[in-house]
Amino acid sequence: MSYKIIGKYIKELNFNIPKPETFFLISKNISNYRINIDIKSSQVKQNIIEVLTTLKLNPINNDFEKIDTKIIYSTIIELGSKKINKEEMEKIILIDVPTKIYSELRKIFIFLFENSGFKDIKVNETVDFEKLYKLRKIQ
Numbered sequence: 513m514s515y516k517i518i519g520k521y522i523k524e525l526n527f528n529i530p531k532p533e534t535f536f537l538i539s540k541n542i543s544n545y546r547i548n549i550d551i552k553s554s555q556v557k558q559n560i561i562e563v564l565t566t567l568k569l570n571p572i573n574n575d576f577e578k579i580d581t582k583i584i585y586s587t588i589i590e591l592g593s594k595k596i597n598k599e600e601m602e603k604i605i606l607i608d609v610p611t612k613i614y615s616e617l618r619k620i621f622i623f624l625f626e627n628s629g630f631k632d633i634k635v636n637e638t639v640d641f642e643k644l645y646k647l648r649k650i651q
Contacts, residue, residue, distance in 0.1 A: 514592030515604055520613060521586050523564060527624050528580040535629065538579055545569050547635055549644075553605045559591040563609045567621050567635075581624070585617045606648070607641045614639055 529535050538545075550566040569581040587609050596604075618635050625633040 515589045515608070516592065517587055517609070517612065518560075518590050519586075519588040520616070522583060522620065523586040524582065524584040525624075526580045526582045527628070529628070530579070534579060538630070544572050546572055549610075549639065551606055551610055556588065561589050561591065561605065563587045563589060563605050565610050565613060565617060567617055581621075583617065583621055583624075585613060585620075587613050603645065606645045610639070610641045614641075 529538070546569070548566075548568045548570050550568070552564045552566075554562050554564075556562050564584050564586055566582060566584045568583075569579070571578060589604070589609060591604075615637075618637070622633060622635055
């Protein structure tokens with residue numbers, strides 16, 4: 513699986529706390545939220561792929577005040593070989609690239625929360641993207 517990362521940047525960043533009451537409610541109930549990870553890709557041109565990795569905080573139940581927190585991190589990769597089959601491509605996009613950039617993405621996400629007064633935000637230091645990929649294949 514030959515590819516190289518030729519660029520990385522924050523494509524979209526939302527961090528919206530609508531009102532002070534929301535801030536205080538969420539500060540007390542941050543454990544009632546969970547982190548969602550989503551990965552999408554698109555072909556930019558031949559052998560160039562953009563991989564979009566999204567981290568988003570969602571309430572476990574809908575009865576909580578909502579904050580809009582989402583970061584979409586773009587990783588642009590160049591494929592080294594023109595003959596990559598579909599499964600190899602999926603593994604690059606869904607396992608390899610997210611594994612390489614996750615620590616940077618996590619660091620940015622935590623920075624936003626900590627500098628907004630949320631000290632108890634817990635985001636896993638690692639994610640087993642290979643395990644998630646295999647679970648996806650089973651479904």
